[in-house]
Amino acid sequence: MSKFEALVPANMIVRKSYASPATAIASYKPRANLCPHYPLVADMCREITTAMEPSTARSAINTITALAQLFEWGAQQGMPLDPKLLLRPTTLERWGKDKNGDLANTYRLDQAIRLRSAGRMVVPEEWAPRRATAWKPKKQPPYTLDELSRYWFSAHHQTTQKQRRFFIGLLALTLGAGLKSAEVASARPEHLVTIDGVLCLRTGIKDSTARLVPIRLEHIQTLQGLAKEFPDEPFIGNFTVRLDEPLARIRYLIKVPDALPPLKANRLRNTWLVSILDSGVDIPTFLQIAGLQQTRALGDLKPYLSMQAASLLRATGATQ
Numbered sequence: 001m002s003k004f005e006a007l008v009p010a011n012m013i014v015r016k017s018y019a020s021p022a023t024a025i026a027s028y029k030p031r032a033n034l035c036p037h038y039p040l041v042a043d044m045c046r047e048i049t050t051a052m053e054p055s056t057a058r059s060a061i062n063t064i065t066a067l068a069q070l071f072e073w074g075a076q077q078g079m080p081l082d083p084k085l086l087l088r089p090t091t092l093e094r095w096g097k098d099k100n101g102d103l104a105n106t107y108r109l110d111q112a113i114r115l116r117s118a119g120r121m122v123v124p125e126e127w128a129p130r131r132a133t134a135w136k137p138k139k140q141p142p143y144t145l146d147e148l149s150r151y152w153f154s155a156h157h158q159t160t161q162k163q164r165r166f167f168i169g170l171l172a173l174t175l176g177a178g179l180k181s182a183e184v185a186s187a188r189p190e191h192l193v194t195i196d197g198v199l200c201l202r203t204g205i206k207d208s209t210a211r212l213v214p215i216r217l218e219h220i221q222t223l224q225g226l227a228k229e230f231p232d233e234p235f236i237g238n239f240t241v242r243l244d245e246p247l248a249r250i251r252y253l254i255k256v257p258d259a260l261p262p263l264k265a266n267r268l269r270n271t272w273l274v275s276i277l278d279s280g281v282d283i284p285t286f287l288q289i290a291g292l293q294q295t296r297a298l299g300d301l302k303p304y305l306s307m308q309a310a311s312l313l314r315a316t317g318a319t320q
Helices: 021-027 037-052 057-076 087-096 108-121 145-156 161-177 217-229 265-278 283-290 298-303 306-316
Strands: 192-195 199-201 211-214
Touching: 021 057, 021 145, 037 057, 037 108, 057 087, 057 108, 087 108, 108 161, 145 161, 161 199, 161 217, 161 265, 161 298, 199 217, 265 283, 265 306, 283 306
Parallel strands: none
Antiparallel strands: 192 199, 199 211
């Protein structure tokens, strides 16, 4: 049993594989007898889950499970089994307080997000409208501190050592040294060097982006640990991958809570870019360690930068 499954009520774990979200929805039945009212609400749960258009069978199962448990909770409270009542913000707030002891784990947090999304669809008039966003950046935005914290938690709680090593190595290399997606798979312990007391990583050795990158302090111990444990292998392990996108196959082998945004190496690198600019490094040094020729392409990251860093970029013509 995985660490994630350990947080899930045993009766609700569904290990059966389904070919599609539609098959998963049609076949779903809660395990054991902790959802005795499900036959009364099964059609509603299926209809709502289908309307939410889950992209994977796992996402469909997680969504319909959240709905089934919400209806069961409502029945236990003596409430009508009406989705327009149960999916109101006030009802979900009450549900959240009742489940407060459970919400600290990623499973309950995932459920809360799914139920709020369902509520916005079923009773939109009860929910405050979301802000319309006119500006869409070309570059993927950096991850938030909360998202990164949950990624690290997930990385350390993967089922196998191979999964943990890949996930942890990926986070440390992108967030600690700003490696591009194509550079992650080839990074090895022998590329670590210490210059003037600063631990650095040589990367891009075989092409024009060759550079020496100082490793951010909070990630030094992680990379040194991987290097000590696996001195003759790549940091993320030995995988048969496309060098231009090392996550193409492997990311489907790791387990990340559905409530988190997709794991993308370019977003992890953008997170590093913003952190380096915000640290106050001068622009020429920044371009050198980032393997960039100019700052113009960084204009889309301006909303995520400190005022000082944004001003420095503006002075170089990177932003309008």
